[in-house]
């Protein structure tokens with residue numbers, strides 16, 4: 001078993017100008033990993049910012065130009081976040097984090113980006129809290145570098161991975177699976193496999209779906225990499241989510257996805273995506289538990 005890489009930089013921090021996205025969760029999660037001693041079992045790796053060429057592997061040139069210039073165009077203003085240079089730099093760094101997490105996952109088994117998971121960004125425009133689809137950039141960068149052939153995206157955020165679904169719609173090498181709350185943001189796109197759950201679906205039904213689907217997709221698609229989008233907003237105490245997973249259910253979810261992949265020798269990259277719990281301490285707890293599950297799966 002090799003040690004997971006934890007990709008993090010103190011600059012995973014930016015002023016979202018009062019927006020609900022709790023960007024401080026990254027530092028809080030890191031601090032929690034330190035105070036609990038979990039940090040001793042991972043190697044912390046610093047990311048480099050993604051480049052314009054990295055973004056162009058996924059996003060259209062006009063949108064990349066707008067993004068790099070923090071331009072107030074419709075392609076940018078479709079995001080719910082402010083348009084600002086420091087927010088651009090934050091997205092470049094966290095996207096670099098997902099590129100690094102994928103590389104580390106392929107090299108050593110597990111790479112965790114303590115950030116990222118911005119699955120609502122489309123090729124040609126921003127959406128939700130997402131300017132750059134770091135999941136797709138990470139996968140495409142590795143494919144371009146011939147580090148992987150096939151990948152499986154397992155998106156367990158409470159919201160559908162709509163941008164990721166569109167980006168990989170015509171790419172048979174990348175299978176997109178999203179399990180989410182059906183009656184919630186966003187307008188749904190077509191993933192390779194979608195499971196849209198009823199409001200307040202709890203642990204047992206959620207985990208039954210995952211137990212049925214994840215091993216089957218791994219066996220059928222034979223990916224070199226699983227990109228696990230480990231959203232914390234499926235938690236029962238979330239402000240934006242309407243599912244009812246408990247802390248124990250989330251832990252089982254993590255163990256199942258990571259364990260099934262690692263059991264087959266498949267690399268796992270992880271990004272944290274959403275999490276808006278009423279109690280601010282719950283999101284760092286959920287993300288820390290995902291790190292622990294990754295360490296145990298090795």
Ligand SMILES: [Zn+2]
Pocket residue numbers: 157158159231233273274275
């Ligand atoms: Zn979400």
